[in-house]
Amino acid sequence: MRRGMMSALARRPTMDVRERERGDAARLEDLIDAEANAKQRDRYRAAFLALQSQETEEIMRMLRRSRGFVQRWAYAYRDGGIEALVPGKPKGRPVILGRQQEPAFLARIDAGPTEADGVCAFTCHDARRILEDEFKARYTYEGARCLLHRLGYTPLRPRPRHERHDPALIQEFKRSAPLLSRA
Numbered sequence: 001m002r003r004g005m006m007s008a009l010a011r012r013p014t015m016d017v018r019e020r021e022r023g024d025a026a027r028l029e030d031l032i033d034a035e036a037n038a039k040q041r042d043r044y045r046a047a048f049l050a051l052q053s054q055e056t057e058e059i060m061r062m063l064r065r066s067r068g069f070v071q072r073w074a075y076a077y078r079d080g081g082i083e084a085l086v087p088g089k090p091k092g093r094p095v096i097l098g099r100q101q102e103p104a105f106l107a108r109i110d111a112g113p114t115e116a117d118g119v120c121a122f123t124c125h126d127a128r129r130i131l132e133d134e135f136k137a138r139y140t141y142e143g144a145r146c147l148l149h150r151l152g153y154t155p156l157r158p159r160p161r162h163e164r165h166d167p168a169l170i171q172e173f174k175r176s177a178p179l180l181s182r183a
Contacts, residue, residue, distance in 0.1 A: 015071065017050040017078045024082060025051050031082070043085045046070045047077035097137040097147065105135060106151060121160040124148065 019025060028048040035041040042063050049059045050070075059070045076084040097105060108130060113119050119126060128144040131137045139147065148154075 015050045015056060015074050015078075017047070017074050019051060020077070020081045024077075027082060040086070042069070043073040043076075043087075046073040047082075047085055050074035050077070096139060096143070097131060097135060101135055101137070102151065105131065108134065109148075109153070120163065 025048065028044050028051070032041055032044045032048060035044060042065055045063055046059055046065070046069065049062065054062075056067060056070055059065075059074075060067055063070065073085060109122060109127065113122060113126070117126065122130075124141055124145045127148055128139050128141060131139050131144060131147075
């Protein structure tokens with residue numbers, strides 16, 4: 001190796017992180033002591049140790065975290081302050097059925113099955129079919145179940161009563177059946 005390269009490798013640079021506001025180091029210590037979530041506590045620690053001019057490798061060893069984790073959160077503090085150490089809500093996967101289409105889907109489910117549906121009550125399979133056929137939104141069975149749950153429906157229900165169900169006939173059968181008679 002050349003001599004210039006050797007001296008560059010021998011020097012271990014620290015991150016250039018300074019207090020953004022007076023008292024941030026003490027505030028970070030208080031946050032570290034109060035934090036119950038270990039990952040969030042390590043975010044605070046990474047920033048605090050970077051403020052103390054610790055080297056990246058040393059912080060990695062102390063926190064048992066990756067270089068990316070340490071640098072991401074130390075620089076987040078450097079660029080945005082303590083508030084930047086609290087991550088935002090993850091974006092998540094985009095919805096398949098657009099939010100503007102949900103009211104129409106709810107109205108279709110609330111209207112109940114039509115003659116063309118060929119059922120007396122909807123199941124998740126039926127909701128999935130309606131989503132695909134009428135709303136051009138392709139869902140798996142589990143995805144349709146989760147969508148119904150998110151929209152306030154409980155897809156698992158007791159079997160619906162048949163349209164020819166007659167409680168009076170059931171009571172008559174119970175009274176007159178030979179094995180169920182009281183005599």
